[in-house]
Amino acid sequence: MTTTARARVRAELTEEIKAIARRHVAEQGASSLSLRAVTRELGMVSSAVYRYFASRDELLTALIVDAYNTVAAAAEAADATKRRSDTRGRWIATAHAVRDWAKANPEEYALIYGSPVPGYQAPADTIDPALRVSLVPLRIIVDGVANGAITTDERIETTRTVRDDLAQLRSLAAPGVPDSVLSRGLLVWTQVMGAISYELFGHLHNVVHDDDAFFDLQVRQAGRYLLRGAANPSRPARAARGGAATPVMAVPSTRGRGARAAP
Amino acid sequence: MTTTARARVRAELTEEIKAIARRHVAEQGASSLSLRAVTRELGMVSSAVYRYFASRDELLTALIVDAYNTVAAAAEAADATKRRSDTRGRWIATAHAVRDWAKANPEEYALIYGSPVPGYQAPADTIDPALRVSLVPLRIIVDGVANGAITTDERIETTRTVRDDLAQLRSLAAPGVPDSVLSRGLLVWTQVMGAISYELFGHLHNVVHDDDAFFDLQVRQAGRYLLRGAANPSRPARAARGGAATPVMAVPSTRGRGARAAP
DNA sequence: TCGAAACGAGAGCACTGCTCTCGAAACCAA
DNA sequence: TTGGTTTCGAGAGCAGTGCTCTCGTTTCGA
Structure with a gap:
């Protein structure tokens, strides 16, 4: 007006x-x-x-804020295409959305998730948009715990300080998510980002050729872990239920036989 | 002479x-x-x-090669402090060694694992030293599979192309490691690198305060997953057969109740 | 010993981020 | 409408950059 x-x-x-x-x-x-x-x-x-x-850095900061917002919007849109109760589907869709955006805008991805360009300062304007991205997987986890798609029987050991950190995060953005699942969620999320960075920055060159299928495999495998946690150690590879710890060294050693095809 | x-x-x-x-x-x-x-x-x-x-980029490339070699040496040294059969210990020590080096040399870490500085070209001189780092976790996995510390009963579905990629990696550096474990290994390794990058590049600011303890928690949690894989879905949360599992939906929903402490 | 190769110094080019000054334009209130 | 104030773009200029080219000097190897 x-x-x-x-x-x-x-x-x-x-x-x-x-x-x-x-x-x-x-x-x-x-x-x-x-x-x-x-x-x-x-x-x-x-x-x-x-x-x-005011400076070149300020222009870059404005671009960073925009980049955070567009990748967050992409993640939110992908998440919204699945039913709210479809924890696994939402997870996979969100991870793929972030990767797709990253592959379509590699330099912008590098700008926000690569090494910080100027010195080390992350201007205050960038923390809210940056947070917005992480809220998507957090919401998926919250819903997954609430509807039982994510198991909560895992137990973790850590320090009081970390429990405080997790409690604060829970109170801000992840109500009802126990420490073990919250930590697992951060774990798989940093895995997704690590995998995207590894691929985009060329660390998988000559190792993985079908990048799309490989990322899909990793995201599904990580999703399975997110939902179920690690397998219970007291029920090891042996078929036994009677306890039977992992039979270390009971498997024929394949060492020294050089390169060999495996199943 | x-x-x-x-x-x-x-x-x-x-x-x-x-x-x-x-x-x-x-x-x-x-x-x-x-x-x-x-x-x-x-x-x-x-x-x-x-x-x-010949140019500024060539100087940077020389620094990159040196950085890869020093972080690889640090990882190898940490790995060597544990008994060869101690898969879990070797994994944790290696991950911590890489992170310790990264925290001590953040700009050098950013140089090699952040966004590529020049254009996109990774000079041929850098691929061997870069590979050297990844060989450490791969050796741990090879030994872990050989001595049974890593379970191999997980099954994955993926494309023929990815199986070919994994087969090639196996024949080069991971004899005896089945596809599922190889993929799991790449997963946890990219997680470690993602977690280090997230921490170093400031993405966990105001979320995690005790960085050391948090990384240790994550590495141990990821290590458990590496050794055992994800929990079996066919023995779901229902209290099936003697094994105390999570009762899906039997837990009172905590949604909408706001912040609440959790186990 | 002598021609060739390697070397350091210097000048110079095109470029960068950023500052300062100055005149013109747009704004807002009297 | 008028007049003072703010905002704006242009221009010159400063200090710095990567890199090239030339020119004597030094060192090497046959």
């Missing part, structure tokens, strides 16, 4: 600067983003951009 | 350049590494460094 013409054109120009910068980042990476190149493309002179962003 | 004086001083100077560059990277990050600053500290003029490294 009371938006003056100047304010409107300012908002538009700010958005335009971000759009061009985003394209440059997507094309050549964040480290080689040049303010001068952006303003050149806008027909402006380099000093003019400082009316809109 | 036949090393001329010139060759010797050249090797020394090359090493000195790398040392100074490494210090600069550790202090201010890789993105702000300046060749001119390095040569200035050496008392040389900027153009002289090009007699030793």
